[in-house]
Amino acid sequence: MTSEPIAKQIAERLGSGLLTAKGERAFELALIELQEVRLRAGWLRFALTVRDEGGQAARTPLMTGLISGGGRGVMPWCEGRIYPWVEFINHERFDTRQTGLEAELIRLIGSLVPAGGHLMLEYESPGQSETHRELLLRVPPAATHLGALMFTAGFRGRFKDWYISEGGHEGPRKLQANKSPNAAAARDALRFNLDELKQFIRRQPPENAEDAALVARAQDRARLLLKEFSSSYR
Structure with a gap:
């Protein structure tokens, strides 16, 4: 049983996830920011991007947001902004919506947030x-x-x-x-x-x-x- 805070456990599992786009192109998720939120116990601010099969990381995030481990009757939750495209250093602009990465990311988050928790997405x-x-x-x-x-x-x-x-x-x-x-x-x-x-x-x-x-x-x-x-x- 790990002693790490729940929010960090969720963040690390999210940051080590694998997503498969339509056409079977595979991407690794990678955390490019993870820090505690001042005056908010158990909250982490994060930014998430992708690496392609060649190890090339996108230079823009796939998602930014917050993860809370919950507490005092509140279950863990996540909120954030998902970007419908990411850009790589070689100037490739990859559509995360049409290729299914957006849906795959939300599905992964759904596997990490427990019963009683929630997900908030900015629109x-x-x-x-x-x-x-x-x-x-x-x-x-x-x-x-x-x-x-x-x-x-x-x-x-x-x-x-x-x-x-x-x-x-x-x-x-x-x-x-x-x-x-x-x-x-x-x-x-x-x-x-x-x-x-x-x-x-x-x-x-x-x-x-x-x-x-x-x-x-x-x-x-x-x-x-x-x-x-x-x-x-x-």
Whole structure:
């Protein structure tokens, strides 16, 4: 049993992870920053990048954020910003979204955060505006771009949209996806989310063409989630 703080254990496992992009291109994750947060016990600030099969590290991060080991009834959690592309020293610009690295990273985080924990992903920055627009159009959180990735990664509890900060350390707007603390809560939350998705796929599209296209993509995600998870609470 390791004596290292929980946040550091999570960070080190995250920083030693392996991701496989579409086309079977493999990447190693690497921590390029890990430091304690002043006046926040058990919190670590981190920055994560990737190295390709040749050992070449990207010069820009894949994710930056915070990890907390929890405490006083709060389970470990992670929050951050995921960048939809990284750049290498040779000027290659690699699309982490289209190649599936973004989804793989969220799936890895889902394997590290325990039941009762949560993941918060910022959606204000360039490259994440789709989730922001979807939430403004009243798309259910689980059907948004980031929400669907978190849901698939195991965060199937209730969602919280930090659209308006409540003071303190909240920072930019973000979507929080929770892991339910026990089996009964997990069943209730899953039922709530899937019922919301069922109602959403019957919604008429907005009149604006761009908004309608955005909602249609979200409805496609909702159908996929319903197909995959509807049998889980029957």
